[in-house]
Amino acid sequence: MASRNQNKPPHNHSNKKIGAEEFATNRRLSIDVEAEKMERQGVSGRARAPLSTVVNNAEGTDSNTVEFTKEDIEALLIEKMKKGNPYDNKKKMDQMVDLIKRLKLCVRWCVDENDKLHSEVESAVKKCCDTEMEMKNKTEELNDTISDMRKTISSLEEISVKQKLEKSVAIDDNMKLQQCNSSLQSDLKSANEAYSRLEMEKSIIVESLNATRDLNKELQDRLKSLKDSQNEATKHKEMLANELACLREELKKITEDRDRIQGQLNAVILEREKYIKFKYETYSKLDKLAVKTEALEETCSSQKEKITILEQKLRSEREKLEMADLSALETRAMFEEQKRIIRELRDQLADKEFQIVEGEKLRKKLHNTVLELKGNIRVFCRVRPLLQEDRSEKDMVVSYPTSMEMLGRGIEVVQNGQKHLFTFDKVFNHGASQQEVFTEISQLVQSALDGYKVCIFAYGQTGSGKTYTMMGRPDAPDLKGMIPLSLEQIFQASQSLKDQGWNFKMQASVLEIYNETIKDLLLSNRSSGFDQTRAENSVHGKQYTIRHDKNGNTHVLDLTIVDVCSADEISSLLQKAAQIRSMGRTQMNEQSSRSHFVVTLRICGINENTEQQVQGVLNLIDLAGSERLSRSGATGDRLKETQAINQSLSSLSNVIFALAKKEEHVPFRDSKLTHLLQPCLEGDSKTLMFVNISPDQSSIDESLCSLRFAARVNAVKLGFHGVRPRHLHGA
Numbered sequence: 013m014a015s016r017n018q019n020k021p022p023h024n025h026s027n028k029k030i031g032a033e034e035f036a037t038n039r040r041l042s043i044d045v046e047a048e049k050m051e052r053q054g055v056s057g058r059a060r061a062p063l064s065t066v067v068n069n070a071e072g073t074d075s076n077t078v079e080f081t082k083e084d085i086e087a088l089l090i091e092k093m094k095k096g097n098p099y100d101n102k103k104k105m106d107q108m109v110d111l112i113k114r115l116k117l118c119v120r121w122c123v124d125e126n127d128k129l130h131s132e133v134e135s136a137v138k139k140c141c142d143t144e145m146e147m148k149n150k151t152e153e154l155n156d157t158i159s160d161m162r163k164t165i166s167s168l169e170e171i172s173v174k175q176k177l178e179k180s181v182a183i184d185d186n187m188k189l190q191q192c193n194s195s196l197q198s199d200l201k202s203a204n205e206a207y208s209r210l211e212m213e214k215s216i217i218v219e220s221l222n223a224t225r226d227l228n229k230e231l232q233d234r235l236k237s238l239k240d241s242q243n244e245a246t247k248h249k250e251m252l253a254n255e256l257a258c259l260r261e262e263l264k265k266i267t268e269d270r271d272r273i274q275g276q277l278n279a280v281i282l283e284r285e286k287y288i289k290f291k292y293e294t295y296s297k298l299d300k301l302a303v304k305t306e307a308l309e310e311t312c313s314s315q316k317e318k319i320t321i322l323e324q325k326l327r328s329e330r331e332k333l334e335m336a337d338l339s340a341l342e343t344r345a346m347f348e349e350q351k352r353i354i355r356e357l358r359d360q361l362a363d364k365e366f367q368i369v370e371g372e373k374l375r376k377k378l379h380n381t382v383l384e385l386k387g388n389i390r391v392f393c394r395v396r397p398l399l400q401e402d403r404s405e406k407d408m409v410v411s412y413p414t415s416m417e418m419l420g421r422g423i424e425v426v427q428n429g430q431k432h433l434f435t436f437d438k439v440f441n442h443g444a445s446q447q448e449v450f451t452e453i454s455q456l457v458q459s460a461l462d463g464y465k466v467c468i469f470a471y472g473q474t475g476s477g478k479t480y481t482m483m484g485r486p487d488a489p490d491l492k493g494m495i496p497l498s499l500e501q502i503f504q505a506s507q508s509l510k511d512q513g514w515n516f517k518m519q520a521s522v523l524e525i526y527n528e529t530i531k532d533l534l535l536s537n538r539s540s541g542f543d544q545t546r547a548e549n550s551v552h553g554k555q556y557t558i559r560h561d562k563n564g565n566t567h568v569l570d571l572t573i574v575d576v577c578s579a580d581e582i583s584s585l586l587q588k589a590a591q592i593r594s595m596g597r598t599q600m601n602e603q604s605s606r607s608h609f610v611v612t613l614r615i616c617g618i619n620e621n622t623e624q625q626v627q628g629v630l631n632l633i634d635l636a637g638s639e640r641l642s643r644s645g646a647t648g649d650r651l652k653e654t655q656a657i658n659q660s661l662s663s664l665s666n667v668i669f670a671l672a673k674k675e676e677h678v679p680f681r682d683s684k685l686t687h688l689l690q691p692c693l694e695g696d697s698k699t700l701m702f703v704n705i706s707p708d709q710s711s712i713d714e715s716l717c718s719l720r721f722a723a724r725v726n727a728v729k730l731g732f733h734g735v736r737p738r739h740l741h742g743a
């Protein structure tokens with residue numbers, strides 16, 4: 013509507029400028045019309061004088077008072093000269109002058125009237141323009157107001173719609189707003205009507221404008237008040253919502269409190285019931301207690317006396333405590349003194365430890381000297397006791413001289429009534445225990461830890477006790493032989509040397525030489541098991557090559573070498589190896605060993621403190637039994653075995669005697685055994701040979717053979733030329 017009104021072309025009346033002449037004509041006409049009206053009504057507005065009179069009077073009076081009508085002017089213009097004497101010029105002249113005067117007057121009046129009309133017209137035009145401008149301004153103002161109102165209404169409509177959707181509480185207000193909106197629209201309509209009426213009539217427009225303004229103002233006020241009331245309502249609603257939330261919270265708390273109180277009340281009721289029950293019980297107890305109380309009161313009085321005594325004691329104890337505090341101070345002083353002494357002792361201990369290290373070095377040196385003095389090949393003879401099957405033999409053919417020089421070193425064998433006396437580094441009679449034997453070799457074993465090559469082997473006839481001496485009885489742990497005992501000692505000693513900064517790495521290998529063939533007895537540690545080991549060794553007939561490097565270390569190529577960290581580890585390895593070892597049955601010994609059994613332990617030691625390094629080797633060998641072919645009764649494979657064994661043993665003796673004679677060529681390579689033991693038999697080593705003897709009559713020939721061989725070996729001094737142990741650094 014607003015836009016339609018705004019676009020509406022301005023009313024013709026408002027913008028139409030009336031011309032001055034048209035206005036004057038209209039004005040005069042309107043005057044004439046009014047005059048005619050008045051004449052018809054018989055009302056004379058102004059006294060009209062005859063024109064002649066008017067003219068006459070006009071000469072001496074104010075011409076402004078003279079008024080002319082249309083008829084007057086027309087009459088004046090058509091007035092003719094009065095007929096009279098044509099020669100009376102004077103009269104004519106007077107008539108003429110009079111006419112001219114009247115004409116002049118008329119003209120003057122007309123001019124004045126014209127001016128008046130002009131000024132009136134101008135002022136009317138000006139007034140009209142002003143009114144028109146004012147109207148225009150007011151109309152624009154009204155248009156703006158209407159458009160504002162319309163905008164306000166549309167925004168109100170939007171707000172109303174929003175509020176309608178969002179706030180159910182404001183629905184009533186929205187309804188009112190909508191009603192208001194519709195009333196506003198009707199008002200607007202009426203305003204529009206008024207506006208159109210204003211266009212029709214200016215006076216009505218002004219009134220309508222005022223009325224519309226008032227209405228507008230009123231509407232704005234109402235709108236404002238509506239907005240305010242709406243805001244207030246919103247605030248009030250929010251306030252109410254907050255209050256509601258608070259009230260809900262309070263209600264929740266109150267409900268919780270009520271529940272809690274209810275719970276407490278229930279608990280109290282239960283408690284009360286219990287209490288009542290308890291009360292009755294207590295009453296009965298109370299009666300009992302009353303009796304007890306009397307007794308206790310009596311006790312109490314006696315206790316009070318005791319307390320008095322105890323208090324006296326406490327006082328005396330306190331005095332003692334004070335004394336003790338004093339003595340504690342003294343003790344502290346003593347403690348400080350003791351600490352100082354401990355520090356001094358620690359320093360001394362460090363000195364002593366240093367001395368121990370030095371002493372250990374000296375011990376090794378002296379120990380080596382002692383062993384060297386004893387000879388680098390030493391021979392111990394061990395006689396086994398008579399066995400069950402030997403009991404038929406009448407007497408033992410072995411005896412031991414008891415003279416001072418021979419005690420523990422001599423052995424006497426009687427053959428055909430003839431006595432044969434032998435002396436060795438040590439002779440163990442048939443009653444000697446494993447431990448006694450080991451005590452004698454333990455120093456030699458220790459040399460391996462000191463960095464020497466040590467070789468201990470048992471030589472003797474089949475069934476003379478070699479395996480017993482070297483391995484012991486597998487079924488009796490307290491009868492361990494030299495091999496397990498030596499290995500245990502090595503591990504124990506290496507552990508105790510840790511305090512001095514030594515760390516040892518041990519590697520073990522176990523092999524057997526059977527029919528001049530090396531067999532790896534730890535192959536099961538690499539392959540899947542025992543059977544496979546035997547199978548691999550025998551079926552494939554694997555050939556192991558023996559090599560000696562320039563440092564005198566022996567390497568059997570491709571032989572299994574196992575890192576060992578404890579005696580338990582190596583004993584389990586030994587058990588496995590012993591099971592795999594080739595066993596043969598001969599007439600001489602049911603469990604005869606038909607192979608040389610070689611256990612090698614490589615020892616590598618490093619001292620963190622002194623940076624010393626040692627590399628020792630311990631070879632422990634259970635040789636196959638020597639036997640005469642005629643006595644063994646072996647045939648076929650067994651005969652071949654016996655020949656091979658005897659061959660290797662005789663090679664061993666040949667090597668030892670060649671070394672003794674310092675021959676240029678030493679036949680180490682004649683057998684696998686001598687080839688393997690080459691570094692241990694040459695200068696840089698310590699060798700111990702057990703010669704095992706059977707004490708029975710039937711073995712006398714073999715025993716004598718063994719003893720003779722051992723005696724010759726004992727006479728040999730291998731490489732005793734001050735050979736030093738293999739200390740890689742230091743020492």
Ligand SMILES: Nc1ncnc2c1ncn2[C@@H]1O[C@H](COP(=O)(O)OP(=O)(O)OP(=O)(O)O)[C@@H](O)[C@H]1O
Nearest residue numbers: 396397474475476477478479480601604605636637
């Ligand atoms: N010092 C000893 N004390 C008790 N019994 C012993 C002693 N020495 C050997 N024996 C017993 O004598 C028997 C034969 O010993 P052993 O098997 O050690 O002989 P061997 O020399 O190793 O024989 P082979 O060369 O045929 O293997 C075994 O029953 C063993 O227990």
